[in-house]
Amino acid sequence: MSRKQQHSKRQFDKAQHTISSQFSEDRQLRAMLRKHEGVRHLPYCDTVGKITIGVGRNLTDRGLAQDEITLLFENDIKLSTDILDSLFTNWHGFPISARHALISMAFNLGGPRLTKFKKMRAALENRDFLTAAEEAHASLWARQVPARAADVIKMFREAAEA
Numbered sequence: 001m002s003r004k005q006q007h008s009k010r011q012f013d014k015a016q017h018t019i020s021s022q023f024s025e026d027r028q029l030r031a032m033l034r035k036h037e038g039v040r041h042l043p044y045c046d047t048v049g050k051i052t053i054g055v056g057r058n059l060t061d062r063g064l065a066q067d068e069i070t071l072l073f074e075n076d077i078k079l080s081t082d083i084l085d086s087l088f089t090n091w092h093g094f095p096i097s098a099r100h101a102l103i104s105m106a107f108n109l110g111g112p113r114l115t116k117f118k119k120m121r122a123a124l125e126n127r128d129f130l131t132a133a134e135e136a137h138a139s140l141w142a143r144q145v146p147a148r149a150a151d152v153i154k155m156f157r158e159a160a161e162a
């Protein structure tokens with residue numbers, strides 16, 4: 001190996017060692033912070049009354065960055081479609097307005113509460129979008145979130161006309 005190659009190899013090895021040490025330090029740092037802060041999946045009030053989540057994230061003072069909001073939003077859309085996959089065998093074949101209506105409901109209600117819409121779900125399994133609209137309209141949910149429900153009901157009615 002030439003002197004130049006040896007020098008390059010030493011520099012490469014030194015860089016690799018530095019990178020390896022940084023990763024090791026990062027792992028140690030993260031483990032220590034998790035130990036000190038704890039890991040909480042739901043918001044809680046810390047020892048001074050600040051709303052906190054995750055590994056010591058102070059939501060009261062710091063909030064969320066736009067990229068974090070976007071990540072949460074995209075994850076929640078995915079969760080909503082997973083809920084619909086578990087509840088309906090054919091929802092991907094519905095007209096777009098019905099699919100959007102269902103995603104909005106799953107996003108808002110979550111799986112456990114959406115499962116309680118038994119008559120609406122039965123109507124949707126039969127592609128009876130008008131009955132689905134009527135069932136959504138007759139629900140407590142429609143009285144709790146009237147503007148959202150009006151949009152969803154309109155989308156189901158549009159699907160009936162498609």
